Amino acid sequence: MKIKKYGLELKEVEREDLELIRQYRNTDIIKNKMIHRQQITREQQLEWFKEIRTVNHYYFLIYKNDSAIGLINGKNIDFVNKTSEGGIFIWNEDRNYEISITASIILNDWNFFINAFEKNYAQVLKSNKQAIAYNEFMGYKIAERIHENKEVVWMEQTREDYTQYRKKIELLKFDDFNISEPLTEDDIFFNADEEPYARSIVELIPPSQQAIYNRILKRAFP
DSSP, X not given: OEEEETTEEEEEOOGGGHHHHHHHHTSHHHHTTSSXXXXXXXXXXXXXXXXXXXXXXXXXXXXXXXXXXXXXXXXXXXXXXTEEEEEEEEOOGGGHHHHHHXXXXXXXXXXXXXXXXXXXXXXXXXXXXXXXXHHHHTTOEEOSSOOSSTTEEEEEEEHHHHHHHHHHHHHHXXXXXXXXXXXXXXXXXXXXXXXXXXXXXXXXXXXXXXXXXXXXXXXXXX
């Protein structure tokens, strides 16, 4: 699956992307901000990939001008309670903040406007003040829920929190992008070789969401 909007492309992670992700994930500047800070082996990365290839986890490489510059995800998706857990890291430091904002808006539009989720969660190291401040800027709040790891805090963002944040960003009128038109199903695509996998995943999601993705599948595979 691919999502194209606001000059970025989010491409669902494939097996051939694993080594690229692993190399950047293992750099000190990224891993030191993560909850799990051990070096990741090729074998561990492959096991991770097998675990995320389900209807409950979506990981996307972030592309700008055909270059991969980061990773963003919605994982631990609960279709009953309509929740998702988010995360992002950018390895292109020159455009870190701008790309983070834009990619997060795309994924949150997908969560709240396409999938009709009600809440996003995030796990953040208490020591990662930059990530906490960034999440708060996006409308996240420190959750009452206590994390089992004393070094980590849960944060949460409701649909209303996100809607208010989105309006605030629109009013800033950044020169680089215009987000006045939210993501729609016309911005979501499947490649020809994804048809069997895409159809198997769509069968597992609730009927209300199936209708949307069946339209996207019909457009991709007439």
